[in-house]
Amino acid sequence: MNIRYLAPVLMTLLASTAFGEIRYVAAKKLFHLEAGAVSYVFGVNERNELQSVYWGKRLWRDDDLAAPRSDREWASFDNSGNTTPQEYPGWGGGRYIEPCLKVTLPDGVRDLVLKYVSHQIDGDTLKIELKDMTYDLGATLVYRVYPDTGVIRKNAVITNRTKAPLTLESAQSGAWNLPRGEGYRLTYLTGRWAGEWQINQEPIHPGMKVIESRRGNTGHQANPWFAIDEGGRAEEERGRVWFGALGWSGNWRLSIEQTSHQQVRVTGGFNPFDFSYPLAAGESLETPPFYAGFTDGGFGEASRILHRFERAYLLPGGLTSRQRPVLYNSWEATTFSVDEPGQTALAQKAAKLGVERFVMDDGWFGARNNDRAGLGDWTINPKKFPNGLGPLIESVNKLGMDFGLWVEPEMVNPDSDLYRAHPDWAMHFPDRPRTEARNQLVLNMARNDVRDHIFGVLDRLLAESPKLAFLKWDMNLNFSEPGWPEAAPADEKKLWIAYTRNVYEIIDRLRAKHPKLEIESCSGGGGRADMGILTRTEEVWTSDNTDAFDRLRIQEGFSYAYTPKTMMAWVTDVPNYNGRSTPLQYRFLVAMTGSLGIGGNLNKWSDADMSLAAKMVDLYKSIRKTVQEGRLYRLFSPRGDGFTATQYVSEDGRQAVLFAFRTGQHYGYPPPTVKLSGLEERAIYNVKTIDNKLVERLPAVSGAYLMNQGLNLRLGGDFDGTAVLFERQ
């Protein structure tokens, strides 16, 4: 074989080996982390500080890089420690930028200057020991590179090696320094209940922008993800974008800062608000993983990198995990009125549509006839299920579906046996009112007895129903009165961290003991979706808003950060909660751009609805691998002019699918021509439409034509939608 052909193969092989991706350039004391198309470089400067050097497109020549040298003092108001970009600055030594670590030492000293001590490279992981200049307080920075995605993970383990207790007042996972300069633009996601995943873009100016949660969980209001582009110039498929996300489902914070020396930096980790973490002698605190990446391929490529990264490295089972089954959920059909005959009847209808998983939502346990009672009492309601869950699960299984159940383990209704027995288990401050919402309170999961009780309850539920395949794990209230009276007063604020750790631990133990169990993370919709929970749950309930038109934007925002595989989307009934009605096909197509579910009341669906639904489920099964595990191209944003198009290409390039939606037409104008993306110019694709809304009548067409000339769609009226399939010959 000609060496010319071998060279790229060898290069790919070399690039994809997990080892050798982290280099220490000893002569210059530089660490060069190479991951995918990315280089991340920092080093030890003459003051023994860890100084950031470069983050961007991969650099191949270490000779180009200079040894790190600290910046000069600008003025008495900005000493060199303040202007030199650092990997993990402590608060001390005249630094006014956002610190990664802030501490009060036992003797009252509040000054921390971290210096490099040593490092260790072990395959794709680099560990660096930092230590204060005089005290034995250290931080181990842990970096991991994910070679094929270009994503880098960092976090810190802070250890008190002094002989006395000290208190951490801010413990961040790390800081990402962008190339020095100004004119950057920030993209971030905000929202509220039923309106999550809204995309915001704004210029970064001097000062600090904070996005955070102080609510105890990830939150609907903001998501721990960011993207920053250069000069505000990046587009969907073009331009430099730096992006990242925190893996933490408790109080978090991202501080996007532009210093007075034009240094843009993103610091992220535990939210320092109401934070105080005493560390006894010898004790450590590990901060959450902070993942970040870079691309010069615009926001679209940034999302595709994250999607692949999440599927390969975060989601349970990784790349070998199964595709998400088509799900039915009873909530919108029956709310709390669940019982064996009613659920069985729905299951029979769902099975006819080709549904693969039947999930019974709220209402099956305790005295749960509405949201005023029963939360906390996880025993099967004997009136609704006189024979237990066994017969229902059996009939669901016989219909060819597996069975799932809704739970909300972290909550309690004051009107419940659990609360009557253990009022102290609810989060509270002694002798102060407890703020209820939806008639419920949050259990103090930071307590190990509460953790063990909840684990026991769920473990028993799963043991008693071995065919229980899936839990929808909900959380419908944020923390209030976050007291922990049983803890020592100085330790009470540890609740913020201990709560999340214990929830993670319960899930991890359940999964270890019941390895076939799958879990959906829900918090009144998308209130707990982040890279922490996604390492232990297969999917996320994207939003309680199931109106297909609103969903277009909600799902677009979600897709910036998280893979469509995890994005649960149900087809529900119209008019929706907001009074809007859209056609059934439109609703199906919108839901099919993620992980398809059905949540309507099938008892009310006409024969025509049922047969259209069966056809759409069938179609979904033929494209779901491409949608869930392929590459996503956002061709026309729903934030634009009433026309949305998204396209997915399977990883092997053999299949592509286009979804297009039109809100309404004006004056009979056609929708814009759709030029496809991510195809092979020289390949020929067989074209199949689902409903003949394609103007071109081409049975087969080249990638070059599809991407350059494009296709035209006949979408009229209001809320029209279609899908077109492409199979490579």
Ligand code: GLA
């Ligand atoms: C939350 C969930 C819903 C449903 C209800 C049940 O709001 O997001 O999907 O499960 O609770 O009470």
